[in-house]
Amino acid sequence: MAEQKPMNPLEMVAFVLARQIRDHEVVYIGTGLPMVAAILAKKTHAPNITLVYESGAQDPMPGGMPWSVGGPFTWRKSPVILEMAYSFGQCANGYVDRGFLGFAQIDRFGNINTHLIGGGFHEYKHRLTGSGGNNDLSSLCEQMVLVGIQSPEKFVKKLDFVTSVGHLEGGNTRREAGLPGRGPVAVVSNAAVFDFEPESKKMRIKSLHPGVSKDLCLLASGFEFLVPEGEIPVTEMPSPEVLEILRKDVDPRGVFTKLPGA
Amino acid sequence: MKFNYNEEAVKNLNIGDTTVLDRLVDTASAREAHLKKDRARRDKRMSLAEAVREFVRDGDVLSDTGFSYVRTPIQAFFEIVRQGKKDLQIIGSPNSNQTYFIAKNVCRYSHCSYAGVEMRGTDRALSRYVKEGRTRVLSEWSHGSMAQGFKAAQLGAAGLFSRSLLGSDIVRYNPYVRVMQNPMKAESEPVVFVPALYPDVAIVHVHAADKYGNGRFFGPAVNDIAIAASARRLIVTAEEIVPESDIRYNNKGVAIPFICVDAVVELPYGGVPGSMPGRYYWSRQWWEKLCRDAMMSEEKIQEFIDYWIMDSNDQYGFLEKLGGVKWMIESQRQTKAEEYDNEDDGFDFSYEEWTNANPVEKYY
Numbered sequence: 001m002a003e004q005k006p007m008n009p010l011e012m013v014a015f016v017l018a019r020q021i022r023d024h025e026v027v028y029i030g031t032g033l034p035m036v037a038a039i040l041a042k043k044t045h046a047p048n049i050t051l052v053y054e055s056g057a058q059d060p061m062p063g064g065m066p067w068s069v070g071g072p073f074t075w076r077k078s079p080v081i082l083e084m085a086y087s088f089g090q091c092a093n094g095y096v097d098r099g100f101l102g103f104a105q106i107d108r109f110g111n112i113n114t115h116l117i118g119g120g121f122h123e124y125k126h127r128l129t130g131s132g133g134n135n136d137l138s139s140l141c142e143q144m145v146l147v148g149i150q151s152p153e154k155f156v157k158k159l160d161f162v163t164s165v166g167h168l169e170g171g172n173t174r175r176e177a178g179l180p181g182r183g184p185v186a187v188v189s190n191a192a193v194f195d196f197e198p199e200s201k202k203m204r205i206k207s208l209h210p211g212v213s214k215d216l217c218l219l220a221s222g223f224e225f226l227v228p229e230g231e232i233p234v235t236e237m238p239s240p241e242v243l244e245i246l247r248k249d250v251d252p253r254g255v256f257t258k259l260p261g262a
Numbered sequence: 263m264k265f266n267y268n269e270e271a272v273k274n275l276n277i278g279d280t281t282v283l284d285r286l287v288d289t290a291s292a293r294e295a296h297l298k299k300d301r302a303r304r305d306k307r308m309s310l311a312e313a314v315r316e317f318v319r320d321g322d323v324l325s326d327t328g329f330s331y332v333r334t335p336i337q338a339f340f341e342i343v344r345q346g347k348k349d350l351q352i353i354g355s356p357n358s359n360q361t362y363f364i365a366k367n368v369c370r371y372s373h374c375s376y377a378g379v380e381m382r383g384t385d386r387a388l389s390r391y392v393k394e395g396r397t398r399v400l401s402e403w404s405h406g407s408m409a410q411g412f413k414a415a416q417l418g419a420a421g422l423f424s425r426s427l428l429g430s431d432i433v434r435y436n437p438y439v440r441v442m443q444n445p446m447k448a449e450s451e452p453v454v455f456v457p458a459l460y461p462d463v464a465i466v467h468v469h470a471a472d473k474y475g476n477g478r479f480f481g482p483a484v485n486d487i488a489i490a491a492s493a494r495r496l497i498v499t500a501e502e503i504v505p506e507s508d509i510r511y512n513n514k515g516v517a518i519p520f521i522c523v524d525a526v527v528e529l530p531y532g533g534v535p536g537s538m539p540g541r542y543y544w545s546r547q548w549w550e551k552l553c554r555d556a557m558m559s560e561e562k563i564q565e566f567i568d569y570w571i572m573d574s575n576d577q578y579g580f581l582e583k584l585g586g587v588k589w590m591i592e593s594q595r596q597t598k599a600e601e602y603d604n605e606d607d608g609f610d611f612s613y614e615e616w617t618n619a620n621p622v623e624k625y626y
Contacts, residue, residue: 031380054405055329055482061602064611067546068380070329070482072539072600083483084355085413088406092425115402121274121435127389131432132356132376136406139426165429177429178444178452253612255381 004240009190010257011246012209013147014040015238017100017188020145025097026050028087028137031069033147034100036246036256039065043245052096054133056083065250069133088133091140092180099141101164103148104128105156108203108223110146110166110184110196112138113159121161131163138164143185150189155221167201174201191217193235194225202226207235264288267437274435275399282371283400283437285323285462286353289420292460295494299521305473306526307503310576313525314341317495318463322347324369325461325493326354329484330379331536331544334359335467335499337529337577343368344572351400353461355408355485361387361557362567364397375403382546383553387563402435411438411459412485415492421457428452464493466518467532469540471500472509475523478516481539490518499529501541531577535584535625540603543596545584545625550616584625592626 017037021027023046029038038051042062052058055070059078066073075081090096105113114134118125138144144166148154166184168174174183187194187203195206204226208217214232218225238246251257265287267280277283285291308316318324324342328334339359342350343366352360353373360377363369365387372392378384391397403411407426414422423444427433433441433454444451466486468477477498479486490496498518503526509516537544548570556566574580581589596611598604614622 053482055332055484057482063600063602063606067544068329068332070332070484071537071544072481072597075482075539076600076602081480081482083409083487084405084485085409085488088409088426115431122276122393124389124393126384126386127392128384129378130374130376130402131404133405135404135430135432136426139404139428139430140406162429162431168429174429176450178425178441179428180425253615 004243007238007243008257008259010259011243012237013188013190014246014251014257015242016193016209016235017145017147018044019236020186020188021046021049021098024048026052026095028052028091028096028099028141029069030099030101030133030137032102033256034102035066035069036251037100040246040250043249044242052087052090054084054087056087057081058087065255088136088140091137094142096141098143098145099137100145100147101134101137103146105154105159106146106148106187107156107159109168109170109201110144110187110203111159111162111168112146112164112166113161114163115161117160124160135164138166139179140181142181144183145186145188146184147188150191150220152220152222155223157223167196170201171199191220197226204228205232207233209235210237268433268440271433271435271437275437277400277437280437286351286373286459287438287457289458289460292492292494299524301521303474303520306475306523307473308525308527310338310341310499310527310529311345313497313527314338314345317497317524318342318347320348321350322462323351323353325464325489326352326357326359327464327466327484327486327489328533328536329482330356330358331549333467333479333481333533333538334536335465335532336536337532337534337580338465338467338497338499338527339363340571340574353408353459355403355405358385360397361385361391361563362571364388364391365563365567369397371400372397373401373403374399375405375408379549379553382549385557387557390560401438402432404432407439407454407456408459409485411456412488412492414456415458415460416488419458421455423453424456425453427454459492461489461493463495463497464489465497465499466490467499467529467538468518469501469538470504470508471498471526472506472520473503473526474506475518475520475526476506476509476516477518477523478509478512480515483517487517490522495524496522497525497527498523499527499532501530501532501538503528529577531581534577534580537597540597540601542590542593543600545589545593546613547616547622547625548584551621554616554618555621589626
């Protein structure tokens with residue numbers, strides 16, 4: 001293999017997110033980085049996963065990364081192509097093992113905002129996309145994995161709008177609100193992988209990416225993470241072979257995994 | 263007052279007169295409209311301009327259909343804008359096509375679940391328009407809850423109890439939904455009541471229809487089966503009009519029965535600049551230019567819409583601007599390769615992206 005360019009942080013995020021997928025699972029894929037991770041997983045360690053998308057597309061023949069969750073790569077020669085209400089029903093009825101979503105803001109309980117930034121519903125700074133399927137996946141999937149870039153503006157004490165409920169206010173509050181499933185089980189950022197402490201349901205550092213110190217990770221957040229006892233493990237890095245697959249076969253144009261300006 | 267709206271949401275959204283909310287959930291008037299439809303198996307073909315003139319009315323609740331830019335009747339939407347309809351409410355999951363309606367003062371109200379072009383970008387113009395009050399948000403939704411509202415209408419149910427939205431702020435900004443106790447459960451179990459949703463008018467773009475309106479499509483149905491069954495008025499635009507016998511002998515994918523349909527429009531390339539399964543690929547550069555440049559300022563979005571929509575008489579004029587025959591052939595090759603109807607081994611999906619630094623004038 002010719003000499004490889006060093007891995008960038010977005011490629012690391014895509015790889016770590018892909019590693020959250022276990023082979024033979026049914027996974028529900030939101031738009032953005034989850035689409036990269038799902039295709040990478042399918043082309044590497046999890047060839048037998050079944051992909052479900054919100055347009056009603058599911059179980060495509062292996063292909064490239066979709067440009068939309070309704071695009072042809074999401075229903076390429078699918079045995080059945082269904083509709084939106086059906087696909088969310090599959091989540092609620094226990095046919096989906098794990099959902100994958102991005103976010104604009106997240107809080108310590110894994111609640112998500114994709115609606116607006118700053119200043120409230122009428123006096124915001126930016127209005128974003130709105131929920132799309134974000135609320136439904138968070139509400140209905142058995143387990144959720146969330147992905148986003150880490151900064152104090154994105155990892156916040158209080159969301160500007162609660163689009164989707166993760167662990168709500170922690171403890172048992174998700175269940176009390178009437179929501180099924182275990183809620184978020186992992187958060188992947190460009191600094192670390194997080195899980196949720198089983199009792200309080202607060203976000204906890206699980207592993208730090210190579211080169212990221214605990215202090216740096218804490219600094220890049222508007223709230224404090226729980227920190228496990230003892231030494232914090234270092235997140236696994238992709239092998240050169242996997243990195244090559246990501247670059248060549250999954251996101252060759254770097255739609256998601258190219259750094260801005262690079 | 264006919265309806266019981268979620269008072270907290272009405273207040274949070276500053277909705278003064280709630281009658282603006284009524285049409286969408288007025289089951290009785292939808293039933294009335296359906297009862298009055300002409301049952302005759304007659305030739306319903308007409309031009310796009312005629313169909314829009316007759317069946318899309320000022321003040322209507324119009325539903326977006328398809329999936330933003332996948333089998334969405336975008337060319338028919340452009341005709342609505344060109345005809346200068348007024349005061350529309352637009353609803354859809356997704357609802358990515360509102361901006362050009364709002365920019366030309368056609369849409370005054372939005373029922374929001376998602377606006378934007380996924381990884382190409384968010385809708386900066388919509389963000390300005392909502393803040394300036396050029397469109398008013400009447401309700402916030404998730405895809406799943408809105409899909410359940412459409413589905414309830416298709417099933418003829420008054421509504422259904424959803425497990426989405428619980429604990430979120432969306433219930434505080436949606437006058438139609440409310441948190442209730444699941445009546446089937448002895449213990450506390452909150453659920454969200456979602457009423458049946460009846461748009462006034464919908465346009466569904468299909469691969470083939472007969473002249474009576476029986477419509478066949480493939481690819482994700484999204485919400486179109488439900489919407490076609492419940493909208494008060496329904497226009498079908500079709501890539502081609504086929505004989506009734508073709509529909510009957512090839513009935514896989516026929517999802518729209520003629521009795522629902524008011525107008526049939528032969529409209530090849532009616533989904534452009536979006537994609538149509540098996541027929542053409544979306545114009546990636548067009549959507550990139552829209553998100554990365556046109557939506558950034560009022561002047562730019564007006565210029566963009568004037569060029570692409572107001573100054574294109576129909577889809578043929580639009581296609582010429584995209585690149586004409588070359589665009590048509592290239593976009594068919596792209597979608598066939600991606601769908602694996604053509605060999606994709608060695609097929610090159612790379613292209614020159616539209617960026618501010620490199621504003622390409624090539625749309626395939």
